[in-house]
Amino acid sequence: MKLIVYYLIGLVFGVGISISGMANPAKVLNFFDLAGSWDPSLMFVMGGALIVTFIGYRLAFRRSAPLMAPRFEVPTRRDLDLPLIGGSAVFGIGWGIAGFCPGGALPALGTGMIEVAIFVASLIAGLLTARGLRRIGVNALTKSTT
Structure with a gap:
């Protein structure tokens, strides 16, 4: 049953990505081209996603546990470190x-x-x-061992 639910969620996500134009690299690149052929339409896609996410989290966290898992898997770290910032930049x-x-x-x-x-x-x-660099203990961003 979980696989069917996961498939349906992925299908809805993929259809949404396709309909919104986010699978079209030209549309995405035009969004970033502020000095040229700027296409602001993806702001509405992002805004819609933020609204749905905000409402979804509020509804989901009213439950004591998710429907398909024993507990919520929520990040606990709140610090900004070099791997996080570097990965976001990349x-x-x-x-x-x-x-x-x-x-x-x-x-x-x-x-x-x-x-x-x-x-x-x-x-x-x-x-x-x-993953391989992490496994051998090398932090690629700081060039040091952990």
Whole structure:
């Protein structure tokens, strides 16, 4: 039953990403092009997502536990460290260069565009590299051992 629910949630997310244009790198890049052909329409997508998330969290946290898990998995750390800031910067730069974020690229795989496949392959390579560096105790951002 969980897999069916997860599939349906992913399907709704993918359809929403596609309808909103966030799977279209040209539309995303135009959003970042403030001095050229700026397209502000993605602000409405982001605003809508924030509103839905705000309401969803308020409703979900009224429950003592999630429907499909024994407890909520909520981050407890609140500090800003170099890996968090560096990772956020790399994410933003990659999004601005490629026009894809991971959430928009996965549904776009269905388009068959080679650019999407290259982006997703690079994303997976980056994730595996970071995991490997963490496993051997190297923090790639500070060039020190932990």
